[in-house]
């Protein structure tokens with residue numbers, strides 16, 4: 001594989017549509033708690049161990065970086081990069097508060113990041129879904145991996161299996177969110193195309209697994225869905241996916257709770273798709 005520092009991606013449309021408002025940052029950390037065990041399984045399958053050097057692409061509020069820092073221990077090192085500086089301040093504050101001194105956060109987009117070929121593990125969670133050219137992003141990410149190191153992604157698949165006992169209001173709201181993501185995100189098929197992106201970037205075929213978060217009325221999905229929809233409301237109304245009155249964002253969580261209690265149905269997340277390959 002060629003290891004020139006010339007990264008190919010630089011698309012000015014690649015901005016983070018959810019923004020980094022207080023609600024969005026709270027949502028990211030709630031989402032991180034919910035996804036932690038799945039991302040940890042990905043990192044362990046990818047062979048993470050003490051002393052490793054890890055790069056977290058699109059680190060946001062720093063949750064994947066902190067998880068990696070825990071797994072590589074004090075002798076390891078984690079670099080978290082994000083192209084938005086506001087959210088990095090929060091990542092620094094949270095990681096300091098949690099006592100990690102083996103993480104460095106850096107404002108950089110993958111296109112401008114210059115530490116090439118030195119990381120044992122390069123990982124991105126929910127970052128490919130924001131790229132207009134997933135293959136170029138995967139190829140650029142691979143350049144940061146040392147020979148013999150691992151490249152890994154945890155992405156979100158918008159296709160969701162139908163369960164026999166759903167909570168209809170929850171599924172309706174998830175449908176609004178899915179439509180908004182399909183229209184506004186640059187790479188809504190990132191999870192479906194994950195293996196394709198590796199192959200098109202001339203990388204080995206990734207090993208993969210998929211899980212979903214499932215729960216009853218006490219599930220974090222009860223807050224995650226309304227919080228995510230709140231961040232996406234400008235898109236939902238602009239594209240006439242649903243009106244503000246229909247969504248009723250301020251009471252949505254309570255209404256889903258009531259519906260879940262009444263129907264005894266299940267709340268189910270979109271499928272989480274993880275893939276990794278040794279380069």
Ligand SMILES: C[S@@+](CC[C@H](N)C(=O)[O-])C[C@H]1O[C@@H](n2cnc3c(N)ncnc32)[C@H](O)[C@@H]1O
Nearest residue numbers: 016058059060082083084108109110125126130
């Ligand atoms: C959905 S958030 C995920 C945050 C974090 N990975 C997590 O799972 O909690 C995606 C983040 O990726 C960042 N991002 C998107 N494209 C990027 C790029 N090309 N280079 C660096 N950061 C990027 C965004 O600014 C945003 O903070």
